[in-house]
Amino acid sequence: MKDELLATIGRVIDSGCYSGGPFVEAFEDEFAAYCGTKHAVAVSSGTSALWLAMMAMEIGPGDEVVTVPATFVATVEAILATGATPVFADIDESSYTMSPEGLERAISARTKAVVPVHLFGQTAEMGAIREIAAGRGLRVIEDAAQAHGASCGGRRAGALGDAGCFSFYPSKNLGALGEGGAVTTDDDLVAERVRELRNHGQSRKNHHVASGWNCRMDGVQAAVLSHKLRMLEGGNQRRVEIAAAYDEFLAGCAGVVVPAVRKPDHHVYHVYAVRVGGRDRFIRRMAGLGVECGVHYPVPVHLQPAFARLGCGMGDFPVAERCAGEFVSLPMYPGLTGEQAGIVMAAAARSCEVEACAGVPPVIQSH
Ligand SMILES: Cc1ncc(COP(=O)(O)O)c(C=O)c1O
Structure with a gap:
């Protein structure tokens, strides 16, 4: 994409609009339309998107x-960073996302919001989570950093709660040429507050209604993201094809648990994570066969x-602890060729343990 991206960046340089401005506004409109929300507010990273969404909902100390x-x-x-206290709910053993029962148990009189994480590209069980949240008057903020284009109940990630928070870190399904993020929402007030807070709490020039921060997106990233957004569906489709090939092949490998997909929802495989007993040995063997694997994430937060x-x-x-000790992420990106996927699968077949996944103690680093 280098030549197209250089031309895109050239247009930003010619315009002189380097921070905020027309490229950012255009990307916001396109991304909101893609997610199916009224607003998308472009910001500097996924981390700031999460912080801004919670700040806009006045979540804070206590x-x-x-x-x-x-x-x-x-x-x-x-x-x-908002001053609030995180409380954890365990994950579901098959989707690796928030267990609705775990959420029920974690709610107290002080709970103000719930942040389900659409881990690896599959959304959390948003129907059940929304229902629990609605019954308790809680705000729902999706961490959709890994789930651009995933869907649940016919709606896309970002349109499944009161706000959706995205990261455009380069390796994401929609990645910038640097850092970026966005908050999507149908709520006019949340969108307005995020717009103010990302720009030092400024509601109009030199009028600061809140103490915010600099979380603006720059024009180069916005223009690049507009360009790459057109390729997101194709890239996600290719990820699904690679995942289908991995699923079919690895089903025959003893001791490897492939990802479970909740149908008819749409998984976009930001990460293709299998579970393997004796995970560290598996990774070493894969490396020996020339295939680098990742672990997302070896230590639960x-x-x-x-x-x-x-x-x-x-x-x-x-x-979460058991999964952290068994997760292995296999190579997964739209540019992976069929031949390369074949090499990964052959290496996995040679590396996989005979021991079954269940019952193997997690390998968690002590601290
Ligand atoms: C689940 C999750 N949440 C939040 C983030 C933070 O995004 P960023 O790196 O853009 O700040 C990431 C990205 O790495 C992520 O994977």
Whole structure:
């Protein structure tokens, strides 16, 4: 895409609109239309999208926000940055997203919001989660950083709660040439507040109605994202094809658990994570055969040293802990050729353990 992207960036340079401005506004309109929401507000990262959405809903000190330990730390950092307290609900063993029963158990009188995470490209069970939240008067903020184009009940990620928060980190299904994020919402007030807060709380020139931050998106990223948005559906489709080939082949490999997809919802495979007992040996064998694998994420957030003050420990969220010890992410990106996918599958067949996944103790780094 280099030549097309250079031409796109050239148009931004010619315009002189480097921060905010027409390229950002155009991308906001296109992304809102894609997600099926009234608004999309472009911001500087997924982390700031989460923080801004919660700030716009006036979540802060004294409030509790329920999320999952099976996520990237940014979800929890954003909650803490508002002054609120993160409270965890365990994940469901098959979808790896927030368990609705776990959510029920985590709710207290201080709970103000719930942040389900659409991990790996599959949405959380949003019907059940929305119902629980509505019954308790809680706001729902989707962490959709890994789920551009995923859907649940016929609606796309970003349109499944009161606000959706996206990351456009380069490796995401829709990735910028740097950092970027967006908040999607149908709520006019939330959109207006996010617009103000991303720009130092400014409602009009030199009039600051809140203390915000600089979370603006720049014109180059917006123009690049508009260009790449046109390729998102094709890229997601290719991911689904690769996943189907992996699923079929790996079903025959003892000890490998392939991702379970909740039908008829749409999984966009930001990450293709299998579960393998003896995960570290598997990864070493794959590396020896020339296939680099990832782990998302080896330590669940509640066991990270940075969050020890939340008072959680090993055994508190057994499903997230077990999964963290078994997850392996296989190569997954639209440019992966059929031949390369074949190499991955052959290597996986040679590397997979005979031991069954269940019952293997998790490998979690101590701290
Ligand atoms: C689930 C999740 N939430 C939040 C983020 C934060 O996004 P960003 O890196 O754009 O700040 C990420 C991205 O890495 C993510 O995967």
